Amino acid sequence: MPCSQVLWRFPSFIPELMSSPRCLQHVYQSSCTFISLFLNTFLIYLISYKSPKKLGDYKYLMIYTAVFEQFYTVVDLLTEPTAYSYGYSFVVFRRYNATWTNAEESQVLIVAWCGLFGSSMAVFGVHFVYRFASVHPSSSVIYTKIQSIGRNVLVLFAIPVVYGVWWTFVCFVYCRYSHETYHYIRNVTKSLYNLNIEDISYISAVFYVDNPLDGSIHLNIGSWIALCQFSTMVGSSMFCVSYLGYRCYSELSKQLSMTSTQSNSLQKQLYFALVGQTVIPVALMYFPICVFVFGPVFMVEIGVVSTFLTHAVTLYPVLDPLPNMFIIKSYRNTIMSKLFISVSLNLDIPLFLRYSTILLPLTIFQQCGKI
Numbered sequence: 156m157p158c159s160q161v162l163w164r165f166p167s168f169i170p171e172l173m174s175s176p177r178c179l180q181h182v183y184q185s186s187c188t189f190i191s192l193f194l195n196t197f198l199i200y201l202i203s204y205k206s207p208k209k210l211g212d213y214k215y216l217m218i219y220t221a222v223f224e225q226f227y228t229v230v231d232l233l234t235e236p237t238a239y240s241y242g243y244s245f246v247v248f249r250r251y252n253a254t255w256t257n258a259e260e261s262q263v264l265i266v267a268w269c270g271l272f273g274s275s276m277a278v279f280g281v282h283f284v285y286r287f288a289s290v291h292p293s294s295s296v297i298y299t300k301i302q303s304i305g306r307n308v309l310v311l312f313a314i315p316v317v318y319g320v321w322w323t324f325v326c327f328v329y330c331r332y333s334h335e336t337y338h339y340i341r342n343v344t345k346s347l348y349n350l351n352i353e354d355i356s357y358i359s360a361v362f363y364v365d366n367p368l369d370g371s372i373h374l375n376i377g378s379w380i381a382l383c384q385f386s387t388m389v390g391s392s393m394f395c396v397s398y399l400g401y402r403c404y405s406e407l408s409k410q411l412s413m414t415s416t417q418s419n420s421l422q423k424q425l426y427f428a429l430v431g432q433t434v435i436p437v438a439l440m441y442f443p444i445c446v447f448v449f450g451p452v453f454m455v456e457i458g459v460v461s462t463f464l465t466h467a468v469t470l471y472p473v474l475d476p477l478p479n480m481f482i483i484k485s486y487r488n489t490i491m492s493k494l495f496i497s498v499s500l501n502l503d504i505p506l507f508l509r510y511s512t513i514l515l516p517l518t519i520f521q522q523c524g525k526i
Contacts (some may be wrong), residue, residue: 191228191472195221198476201486224472234268240461242453248357261356277315279436280395290406292296292403329381330358431478439467
């Protein structure tokens with residue numbers, strides 16, 4: 156039953172909604188979209204008007220990320236993709252029957268969603284490139300080149316665009332319809348979702364194809380080319396997040412004992428914000444997508460677990476603004492003041508939280524240090 160039909164019958168809304176996974180997905184994605192739009196809009200306000208002066212050009216990169224996440228979450232809601240990994244293939248598809256789009260428009264949406272996913276990989280990395288360039292001394296030619304990139308905000312703005320175009324091209328060329336993959340994906344969507352392949356738009360990769368003549372299995376070259384491109388894209392992003400992140404942590408730890416109290420406080424806030432910005436993409440993006448893509452390569456049956464990929468991707472723009480909002484002190488104090496709470500510089504937040512559970516998340520961040 157289409158979700159639009161359920162929404163008009165309020166008395167029976169709950170039982171019908173619970174019986175329709177598609178409606179549950181729509182409600183979940185709609186909720187995440189509105190929460191993400193609100194949080195990122197508020198974060199843009201905080202960055203624009205409440206940022207410490209010493210934050211410098213980094214605030215423009217933060218605004219860029221918040222705007223990107225707003226755009227991403229809207230496209231995610233419009234697309235409502237479903238991802239599934241089965242056998243030696245994966246497919247990301249969108250039902251376009253009974254929607255406002257036709258087959259061609261639906262295909263554009265699914266490819267655009269995949270392209271934005273590629274851009275998100277770069278968005279993670281450029282933050283760490285900038286932080287590395289800001290705190291790490293030049294000690295080699297490679298580090299000097301990384302720092303020259305990290306200090307140029309316009310170059311950092313361009314990198315996610317390049318990644319998005321790159322991954323869009325890969326999906327359009329190597330992951331779209333082909334005679335070799337058509338029959339396999341048709342059987343997958345029909346047996347698992349009872350959907351005719353003519354009613355969906357999709358991108359897919361089938362790594363091994365059966366030979367109908369002798370039953371042997373051979374490699375599907377197009378899917379393997381896409382896998383190599385994906386590995387390069389995700390690997391470069393993970394390098395920035397893991398290695399450059401580690402170097403940032405090490406250098407910031409050294410600097411904390413050498414800088415002034417004010418600079419020390421800001422560096423410490425950015426340090427813990429960076430930790431949060433590392434944990435969230437690893438948990439919600441890197442790990443799920445790697446399991447989703449590499450499972451079929453090794454013929455590991457993932458099954459229904461793979462559907463959580465789209466749920467994790469949808470949740471990411473909701474959680475990503477929170478570390479900056481609650482860890483950077485000027486932002487945190489503004490949030491507290493907006494909730495009509497009187498805040499002073501020496502406020503004992505853990506004690507205060509005994510009487511105010513609405514600010515419970517602040518306790519976690521406060522334990523990271525007196526920031």
